[in-house]
Amino acid sequence: MKDENCIFCKIANGEIPSKTIYEDDDFRVILDLGPATKGHALILPKEHSANLFELPEETAGRAMKLAKKLGEQMVTNLKADGLNIVQNNGETAGQTVKHFHLHLIPRYKDDGQNILWKPGEVSADELELIKEQIKG
Ligand code: 5GP
Ligand code: ZN
Secondary structure (H helix, E strand, O other), X not given: OOOOOOHHXXXXXXXXXOOEEEEOOOEEEEEOOOOOOOOOEEEEEOOOOOOHHHOOHHHHHHHHHHHHHHHHHHHHHHOOOXXXXXXXXXXXXXXXXXXXXXXXXXXXXXXXXXXOOOOOOOOHHHHHHHHHHHHO
C-alpha cells in the first residue's frame, strides 16, 4: 500500500526521481541527499510501512539480505574501510521520515563521523531485572 503523503513512497515507486543504485519489484535503493559519508544509501521497500514494527517479516528479511549484498559492493567499489547499518524507529531514536528504511553508511578512516554511542554503566542486579522485563 502507498501513502499519498509519504515522500519515500513517491521516491521508491519512481514518482520522484532519485539516484538509484539498485531496484527490483519490492525495493529501491537510493543515495541519501544529506550523506553522512560518500556513498550513504537508503534501502526503501516500495510498500509503505511506517517503521520496523509495521514491516512484514519477510520484507525485513529481504532488506537485510540486500544490505549484505549492496554493503559488500559499496565497500569494495568505493574502497571504504567499514560499513554502518543504521535503522531508526520513532522520533526519539532519530527517525525523520516515517517510511521504514535501512541506512547503509560506508566508513572511511578519519571520515569525521561518530555513529557509535557513549557506553553507560549497569549493575548485575539491573541487568537481571531488565532481562526479565524484556522477556515479559
Ligand atoms: P531518518 O532520520 O528518518 O532515519 O533518515 C532519513 C534520511 O533521509 C536522512 O538521512 C535524509 O538525509 C534522507 N532524506 C530525506 N529526504 C530525502 C529525499 O528527498 N531524498 C533522499 N535521497 N534522501 C532524503
Ligand atoms: Zn511511504
